[in-house]
Amino acid sequence: GAPFPIGPRHGLGSGGGAPYFVVDTDTRPNPGAVARADDPSALYASALSAADAHWIAGEPPAFPQPCKVRIRYRQPLQSATLYAGGLPPEASAEGGLVVKFEKPQRAVTPGQFAVFYDGDRCLGGAVIAGALAS
Numbered sequence: 274g275a276p277f278p279i280g281p282r283h284g285l286g287s288g289g290g291a292p293y294f295v296v297d298t299d300t301r302p303n304p305g306a307v308a309r310a311d312d313p314s315a316l317y318a319s320a321l322s323a324a325d326a327h328w329i330a331g332e333p334p335a336f337p338q339p340c341k342v343r344i345r346y347r348q349p350l351q352s353a354t355l356y357a358g359g360l361p362p363e364a365s366a367e368g369g370l371v372v373k374f375e376k377p378q379r380a381v382t383p384g385q386f387a388v389f390y391d392g393d394r395c396l397g398g399a400v401i402a403g404a405l406a407s
Contacts, residue, residue, distance in 0.1 A: 317377040318404035323370045323387050328397035333357070341390040342372055344381060344401065350390060351378060372398055 304369035321344070326333065334340075336357040341350035372387060381404035386397040 280337075285333065305389040316379050318374075319367075319377045319382045319407065320371055320373045320405035321371060321381045321387065322405055323399035324402045326370055326397060326399035329395050334391075334396055338389075338391075338396070340396060341392075342374070342387060343388050343390075344378060353389075357391060369402075371405065 298358050328334070334355070337357060338355040338370075340353055340355055343350055345350050354373050356371040356373065358371070381401060383401050383403050385401050387401050389396040392401045
């Protein structure tokens with residue numbers, strides 16, 4: 274796999290003085306893409322795909338489902354809409370979702386959890402598969 278996870282700031286030995294963030298990884302010989310902190314547009318995504326959804330009530334909500342979502346620990350809740358299924362293929366399996374954010378979100382990280390809320394009630398959660406452009 275890649276030597277750095279997506280999202281965290283790293284000293285990548287690239288020089289230039291500006292901090293860099295990992296925004297994409299690849300398992301080929303030259304893995305990864307980075308973005309400068311002073312040009313962070315590549316760090317933001319307007320949607321994400323998620324897999325392995327688990328619902329507190331045992332049944333999924335009616336889709337599309339407006340909700341609040343948290344994709345990082347202690348992050349303020351963000352307005353979004355959940356859609357069943359989706360792309361890429363890993364998100365179209367049973368329990369697959371697409372989450373479209375009202376405002377683009379920074380550092381959507383595959384392997385982390387997205388947790389969904391309806392008001393104060395937790396609807397459930399899913400594993401983030403990847404960021405989507407729209």
